[in-house]
Amino acid sequence: MPTPARHAVARALHGVFGAGHRVAEHWDVGLSHADAIFAQALLGACLRRWGRLQAYVKPKLKEPSRSLPLGSQVALAMGLAQLAWMDGVAAHAAVNESVELMCEPSLGFAPHQGLVNAILRRAAEKGPVLKADLDRLPAALDRTAFVDRVLQAALAPHQVHQGQPSSVEIEALWTKLQAPPRPAFRVLRGAAPAELEGDSELPGCWKLQEGAPFPGEWLRSGAGMVQDRSSQALMAFAWEGRPVDVLDACAAPGGKTTALGLRFPEARITAVEREPKRAERLEQNLAGRGVQAQVVVAEVADFLAHSSGSFDLIFLDAPCSGSGTLQKHPEMPWIGGHIDLGRLGELQRDLLRAAIPKLAPGGLLIYAVCSWLPEEGEYHRAWVRTAHPELVPAKVWPAGWGVEPGPTSCFRPHPLSWDGEGFQASAWTRP
Ligand SMILES: C[S@@+](CC[C@H](N)C(=O)[O-])C[C@H]1O[C@@H](n2cnc3c(N)ncnc32)[C@H](O)[C@@H]1O
Known part of the structure; x- marks a missing residue:
């Protein structure tokens, strides 16, 4: 056996x-x-x-x-x-x-x-x-057409004049993504366990020390959580607002709801999740971490259509291809070709369409996907620019985390120098 x-x-x-x-x-x-x-x-x-x-x-x-x-x-x-x-x-x-x-x-x-x-x-x-x-x-035997597309998409926005990335850069990125990732953590209560070391570039982020055992017991105690470095950086957005009503539109398993709850303890947080089983887990996670939020099991577009109020902060961590998670999910190269990107793009656009009218004056909207593909990020940003000129890009992330020089409204760190999953995020305010 x-x-x-x-x-x-x-x-x-x-x-x-x-x-x-x-x-x-x-x-x-x-x-x-x-x-x-x-x-x-x-x-x-x-x-x-x-x-x-x-x-x-x-x-x-x-x-x-x-x-x-x-x-x-x-x-x-x-x-x-x-x-x-x-x-x-x-x-x-x-x-x-x-x-x-x-x-x-x-x-x-x-x-x-x-x-x-x-x-x-x-x-x-x-x-x-x-x-x-x-x-x-040849290493190329482990690289599918989907991987090639993702590697190009990951590097292209960082090229001068958006030219083609070189084969050397593509090889370097693929080599980097083929190594198992080093897990990152957030401490929620007490001190960090000895197995972790602080991240010098990202305050509050902890990484497993080289060769140290995984701190399973500590995680089970609820004193900390696993959260990818990119998610932590994303949630460190610079914004002076003091929101009363916060919406986490696609919330389970609740990593970002937790970050919102800890940062805005006075706010009323609504965490919407479509899948009942995932919503259950979201509720358990939030309760274990002492985060107050109202969990709603619903399609967020339906929920928003039937709610009369507006939100001062909307976080939309949309369902996506996960093309930025090749390192954590080594099955992605082999199944990515079956993903219906057209359907996902429409779903993401519908979520944005539903969320934008509910953003209160002075409010902040953040849209994020763990994907490098332009149809899940860049294209939506261009659509917002033309369909919603009343929204103003908000430069909430520091220099070096975007594509252009200086602080940025578009989180998209360089995949070769950044240690973390591939994310694209955009932030807008309604003046
Ligand atoms: C990318 S995950 C969110 C991860 C989460 N924000 C976190 O940081 O832990 C997307 C979640 O949105 C849920 N979802 C997808 N479409 C939805 C919809 N139309 N309405 C509400 N939830 C949805 C999925 O079931 C999934 O749990």
Whole structure:
């Protein structure tokens, strides 16, 4: 029987490559701490090197042009990844457990048990040469058309006169995004645990020290939360307003609602979330962190259409492709091509259309997406400029966090020098 950790990794890989799904947030729930660490490393290695792993196998097949059933691809990738990159995994365990996976009706392909066994045994005999062979395969094998589009989009606005980014910059960005990200945290109560160190560029942001264990216990106590560095920077917007009514339009799981609640403790915060299960989690998170907010389960456009008041601060963290999260979500390269960007763009525009009329005079509206693609950010900004000339861009982020020199109304740090997810955000006020 394969271990629960290997089972979980195989299920996640089937979800990505079989069904085109993202890896679910709690895909490793139920695993022990040590198993979860192993499973995360193995899943990351398989996803980040899927193209190379499959290319390594092809010439070893009798008919290299025929594609293998997914069960065989998954078992081979998992076996090879463990042999090549996972220190401390015994070669016989990497081989045998991958072969055993082939007997699982929903995960394997039993007729290929012998084939998987033979390829992995030969690979195991290579020892450290296997890693060198895999590393020598072209890195471009792990780069899909979606990735190429995202890398171009990430770099293009930072080119002088918006020219094409060079291949050197594109390679450098891809290399950067292929490394597992270093988690960032926010301290909510008390002192930061010893495993964390302060971020010198971003006050209030804490990063895991190199090689330190993940502070799971501390997070479970509610004294802190994980929050990507870009989200923290975004929420550090400079604004003198003292809002009475604040709307977090797309709120779950509540990272940004928490930041709003801590910054504006006197304000009435309404946090709207469409998905009931996510709204439940939002409520639990806010309660655990001592943040006061009214959680409303609704489509925010419907909610706004039926509400008579206006808001002094509207934060719209819209649903998006997540193209800025390639580093945290290594499955994105393989499923990004199925994302309907046209539909997402319309949805984002509808959310802006619903939110803008509810912005009170003197109020601030921030629109954000964790995406580098222009149709999810730049194009909406151009639309606001023509459709709502009454709104004035608000330079709420410091020099260096945008594209143009000086303070900026458009948060979009340079992806090569910025440590954090890819975000685009825009801020406007209604004078
Ligand atoms: C990008 S996430 C928000 C992350 C959140 N702001 C945070 O920092 O933790 C977008 C959220 O909006 C919700 N959502 C999507 N469309 C919505 C809509 N029309 N009305 C309300 N919520 C929506 C999604 O279910 C998802 O939970």
